[in-house]
Amino acid sequence: MTNYQRLTIVDIAKLAGVSKTTASMVLNGRAAQYRIAASTVARVQQVAAEHHFQPSASARSLRSRRSGTLGLVVPELSNLAHALLAQSLEALCRDAGFQLFVVCSNDQTDTEIKAVEQLLARQVDGLMLVPCSNNAKLYTKWSKRLPLVLVDRRVIDSPLPFVVSNATEQVFTLIAQTLAQGVTEIAYFGGQMDLSPSVDRLAGFQRAWQERGLTAKPQLIFHRDYHQQSGYAMMAECFTQLGRYPEAVFAASISLLEGVLAFMNEHDQFKTAPQYLLSFDDHRLLDCMPRPINTVVQDSAQLAAQSLARIIALLAGEAIESAWVPAHINWRDSYC
Amino acid sequence: MTNYQRLTIVDIAKLAGVSKTTASMVLNGRAAQYRIAASTVARVQQVAAEHHFQPSASARSLRSRRSGTLGLVVPELSNLAHALLAQSLEALCRDAGFQLFVVCSNDQTDTEIKAVEQLLARQVDGLMLVPCSNNAKLYTKWSKRLPLVLVDRRVIDSPLPFVVSNATEQVFTLIAQTLAQGVTEIAYFGGQMDLSPSVDRLAGFQRAWQERGLTAKPQLIFHRDYHQQSGYAMMAECFTQLGRYPEAVFAASISLLEGVLAFMNEHDQFKTAPQYLLSFDDHRLLDCMPRPINTVVQDSAQLAAQSLARIIALLAGEAIESAWVPAHINWRDSYC
DNA sequence: TTGTAAGCGTTATCAG
DNA sequence: CTGATAACGCTTACAA
Numbered sequence: 001m002t003n004y005q006r007l008t009i010v011d012i013a014k015l016a017g018v019s020k021t022t023a024s025m026v027l028n029g030r031a032a033q034y035r036i037a038a039s040t041v042a043r044v045q046q047v048a049a050e051h052h053f054q055p056s057a058s059a060r061s062l063r064s065r066r067s068g069t070l071g072l073v074v075p076e077l078s079n080l081a082h083a084l085l086a087q088s089l090e091a092l093c094r095d096a097g098f099q100l101f102v103v104c105s106n107d108q109t110d111t112e113i114k115a116v117e118q119l120l121a122r123q124v125d126g127l128m129l130v131p132c133s134n135n136a137k138l139y140t141k142w143s144k145r146l147p148l149v150l151v152d153r154r155v156i157d158s159p160l161p162f163v164v165s166n167a168t169e170q171v172f173t174l175i176a177q178t179l180a181q182g183v184t185e186i187a188y189f190g191g192q193m194d195l196s197p198s199v200d201r202l203a204g205f206q207r208a209w210q211e212r213g214l215t216a217k218p219q220l221i222f223h224r225d226y227h228q229q230s231g232y233a234m235m236a237e238c239f240t241q242l243g244r245y246p247e248a249v250f251a252a253s254i255s256l257l258e259g260v261l262a263f264m265n266e267h268d269q270f271k272t273a274p275q276y277l278l279s280f281d282d283h284r285l286l287d288c289m290p291r292p293i294n295t296v297v298q299d300s301a302q303l304a305a306q307s308l309a310r311i312i313a314l315l316a317g318e319a320i321e322s323a324w325v326p327a328h329i330n331w332r333d334s335y336c
Numbered sequence: 337m338t339n340y341q342r343l344t345i346v347d348i349a350k351l352a353g354v355s356k357t358t359a360s361m362v363l364n365g366r367a368a369q370y371r372i373a374a375s376t377v378a379r380v381q382q383v384a385a386e387h388h389f390q391p392s393a394s395a396r397s398l399r400s401r402r403s404g405t406l407g408l409v410v411p412e413l414s415n416l417a418h419a420l421l422a423q424s425l426e427a428l429c430r431d432a433g434f435q436l437f438v439v440c441s442n443d444q445t446d447t448e449i450k451a452v453e454q455l456l457a458r459q460v461d462g463l464m465l466v467p468c469s470n471n472a473k474l475y476t477k478w479s480k481r482l483p484l485v486l487v488d489r490r491v492i493d494s495p496l497p498f499v500v501s502n503a504t505e506q507v508f509t510l511i512a513q514t515l516a517q518g519v520t521e522i523a524y525f526g527g528q529m530d531l532s533p534s535v536d537r538l539a540g541f542q543r544a545w546q547e548r549g550l551t552a553k554p555q556l557i558f559h560r561d562y563h564q565q566s567g568y569a570m571m572a573e574c575f576t577q578l579g580r581y582p583e584a585v586f587a588a589s590i591s592l593l594e595g596v597l598a599f600m601n602e603h604d605q606f607k608t609a610p611q612y613l614l615s616f617d618d619h620r621l622l623d624c625m626p627r628p629i630n631t632v633v634q635d636s637a638q639l640a641a642q643s644l645a646r647i648i649a650l651l652a653g654e655a656i657e658s659a660w661v662p663a664h665i666n667w668r669d670s671y672c
Numbered sequence: 673t674t675g676t677a678a679g680c681g682t683t684a685t686c687a688g
Numbered sequence: 689c690t691g692a693t694a695a696c697g698c699t700t701a702c703a704a
Contacts, residue, residue, distance in 0.1 A: 008697055019675045024699060035673060054457045058403060059697035062394040062680050069458075077423040083413040087440050090413075094439065094451065099458050102438045103430065104423050115430065121390045122405075122435055228620060261624035270626075284564060285621040288597035290606075344681055355691040360683060371689055395681035398696050676703075681696105688691080 007051050016040075016047040023048075027055070061123070070098045070311060071119035072151075073129045075107040079255065081281050081298055082130060085152065088304035089128065096308065098125070107132045107226070116142060126311035131155060134194050147314030151307045152298075154196045154322070161320050163306045165327040167197060170296040171204030171280065172211075174329055175250065178276050178294075179212055183248050186276070188216065189234040189260065190252040191226035198223065201252045201280055220246060231259020239267070248276035254283055254295075261289070282330050292333035299325055343387050352376075352383040359384075363391070397459070406434045406647060407455035408487075409465045411443040416590070417617050417634055418466060421488065424640035425464065432644065434461070443468045443562075452478060462647035467491060470530050483650030487643045488634075490532045490658070497656050499642045501663040503533060506632040507540030507616065508547075510665055511586065514612050514630075515548055519584050522612070524552065525570045525596065526588040527562035534559065537588045537616055556582060567595020575603070584612030590619055590631075597625065618666050628669035635661055 013023035018040060025034050026044040047053075061067040070093055074082040086102050093100040101119055105112035112132050119127060126147035131139060136158040142148050143160060154162035178186065188205050190198045202221070209216045222238065224230035231251060239245060245264075251257035257279040264273045270290045279286075282295040302325045310320045349359035354376060361370050362380040383389075397403045406429055410418040422438050429436040437455060441448035448468050455463060462483035467475060472494040478484050479496060490498035514522065524541050526534045538557070545552045558574065560566035567587060575581060581600075587593035593615040600609045606626045615622075618631040638661045646656045 009699095010697080020698080021676080021700080022674055025674095028699080037673065040673085056398065056697050057458045058394040058398040059680090060699080062392065062398050062682090062696090063698050063700090065680075067394060077413060077419040077426075078416065080414065080416075080419075083416075083419045086438070087413040090439055094454060099437055099454060100439075101435055102422070103426055103436075118430060118435060122393045258620050258624070261621070265624045283621060284594050285597070285619060288594070288601045288625065290626050342681095345683095346681080356681090357683085357692075358690055361690090364683080373689065376689085392681050395696090396683080398680090398698090399682045399684090401696075674704085676701105678699105678701090680698090683695090685694085686692090688689100 007053050009053070009055065012044065012048050012051065012053050015051070016044045018044060027053070066125055067123045068098055069101060069122065069124045070308075071101045071103065071116070071122075071124040071127045071129075073103050073105055073112060073115055073119075073127070075105050075130055075132055077102070077104055080283055081152070081254075081300065084300035085130075085303055088301045089308060092304055092308050096312065105130075105132050109133045109135065113138070120145065125315060128307045128311065132195075134196075136160065147311050149307050149310045149314075149320075151303060152197070156194075156196055156199060161310060162322045163303055163310065163325060164196070164200075164323075165296075165298045165303065166324045167200040167280065167296065167327065168204040168207070170327045170329060171201045171250075172208045173204075174278055174294060174296060175205050175208035176211060178248055178278060179208060179214075181276070183276060185220065185247040186216065186278075187235075187238050187246040187249045188221045188252070189231055189238075189250070189256050190221070190223045191230070191256070193223045197280075198252060205250065226253045226255050228255050228259040228262070231256030232263050233259070235260045235263040239263070245272060245274045248274050248278065250278040250280075252280050254279055254281040257293070276333070286332070294332055295330045296327050297330050298327045302326070342392070343389055345389070345391065348380065348384050348387065348389050351387070352380045354380060363389070402461055403459045404434055405437060405458065405460045406644075407437045407439065407452070407458075407460040407463045409439050409441055409448060409451055409455075409463070411441050411466055411468055413438070413440060416619055417488070417636060420636035421466075421639055424637045425644060428640055428644050432648065441466075441468050445469045445471065449474070456481065461651060464643045464647065468531075470532075472496065483647050485643050485646045485650075485656075487639055488533070492530075492532055492535060497646060498658045499639055499646065499661060500532070500536075500659075501632075501634045501639065502660045503536040503616065503632065503663065504540040504543070506663045506665060507537045507586075508544045509540075510614055510630060510632060511541050511544035512547060514584055514614065515544060515550075517612070519612060521556065521583040522552065522614075523571075523574050523582040523585045524557045524588070525567055525574075525586065525592050526557070526559045527566070527592070529559045533616075534588060541586065562589045562591050564591045564595040564598070567592030568599050569595070571596045571599040575599070581608060581610045584610050584614065586614040586616075588616050590615055590617040593629070612669070622668070630668055631666045632663050633666050634663045638662070 009023050010020050013020040023044050026041050031041045077083045090100045103115040128149050128151050130152045131150055134155055136155050139160055150162040154164050222234040251260050264270050277291050277293040279295045282297040286293045306323045313320045345359050346356050349356040359380050362377050367377045413419045426436045439451040464485050464487050466488045467486055470491055472491050475496055486496055486498040490500050558570040587596050600606050613627050613629040615631045618633040622629045642659045649656045
């Protein structure tokens, strides 16, 4: 790896005047278990510390058949929610003695497959994945090779373990409160209908209407993908259809919201923009928008913690359950 | 790593009816070099493909003394510029046959040190680092152990190789164009004065004034750190000092801008906000703000590519030069 | 209480 | 053209 000469455990053992077995045991905290003389322990530890001994990760994992690494696959790090997930997870992994590989799938199945294959070749001990398809067979195949937990998105109708936000409930609350203001028209802009976030978020939306004995107008429910341009396009289509803005707008992701806001800004600088703007996922810049925007905020720290806990449990051979992590609502327009 | 039985090169060799040496040579593309019979080559390759043979990364790196991994240390992934850097770099690394460890320092030196120590223990082959201090001795020490490139921030007055944006020039242009509009008062909000971005951005700011034979009013130049609250606080302080908004505002980072915008929104909903809002680093949501905001946009793909190229050069034993990567300006208010 | 030796899966050197 | 064999650095039975 470098011209800098690394010390091996043999060097340490020699310097301490013991065999490499003894050194190994001491350095792995097995001194007590093997009843090694306190003086020996001290000597070995001192030598190791003096020389900044660092065991070779590759040798160790070759022998132990554990790499001490985990993989995280997210669609894009430019998505704040996923960046926060990665950030939380990385810190947690580090504290738990793992090192995290973060890779991006760009929301494309073939990239996802390639990325995962590479992680498997690196022998990661476990995999946390924000899946970009509903390909249950694929993920199931992987989950047979190593501990796998789906994060942020689940695969519908599959027993694969997942950790996701309770989106349905929070969207329900957000929409229900808005309807309670006397709003009778809310446009819904969503992403790919086959991805679980779309399903879950739409479910909350629909349920809120049902609870009031109403049904959402189907022609105001749009679905494309989660790209900004799609948000713009759906807002434009909706506007054309109505000849005006709807009373309220819900964007199922912040990227879609960006498109919606871009349309409003471009169209008339928000002059006739809807009073009620709602979205899933948050960003600090939304604090400074011309209209207050109420958003569902995911708890990325909890998503990360729950995911890692499940990977660790799987590694320990324990059975695990999926988890719904509570999100909350950021009421910027506090009408509740 | 799992109960799933991995095939080793010995298994492949047996199945193909050759020795593991031959198998190894074939699978590493050395067949021609060792003049192995075409039939043998085909047989081995077919067996390997059939059984999805994947060589053990740990065994390989134990032997070759290369881990095939690189490390990237960024302050925070929630910073879009750094997230984009990580994303670009990860893809490039993957294509170059490396796997990237992304770790966050939270902009704290002790976290940075711990994180790097862990990466070193993992024997990463090289390190790309957005340093969070000016501690030249520390980084120099690391750079003696492995290829190291500083990214996005450099260490002032140190020969450590870096890859950073040409911030000074772009800020110069941004400010010069604004002054050319007849503006005579621009507040400057910056982060820690000892970090190179602060120095470089301020330099561009000052130079733009000088070029017109003017000097920026020192009392309108503020420095704290790059946290959002600091942006808010500096804007508040500036407002109090003047009893009004300045004619124009430059925020040296988007996080500071967020604070500035939060103040303006809270204060009077942007009613009396300055006409000229300028910032370093961009975000799509800025497209939807009540005022057009002109920003310097870094080329994260280029930063990533240049950094990786330098690491690879260092690994090949070549000498490298630092690089200034061209940024550009997103003129939302096109007065140029 | 400590040491010896056998592997973990590769690659590389050397003989055939 | 191909096959033994010896490392790489570490852990862990098994001996002493």
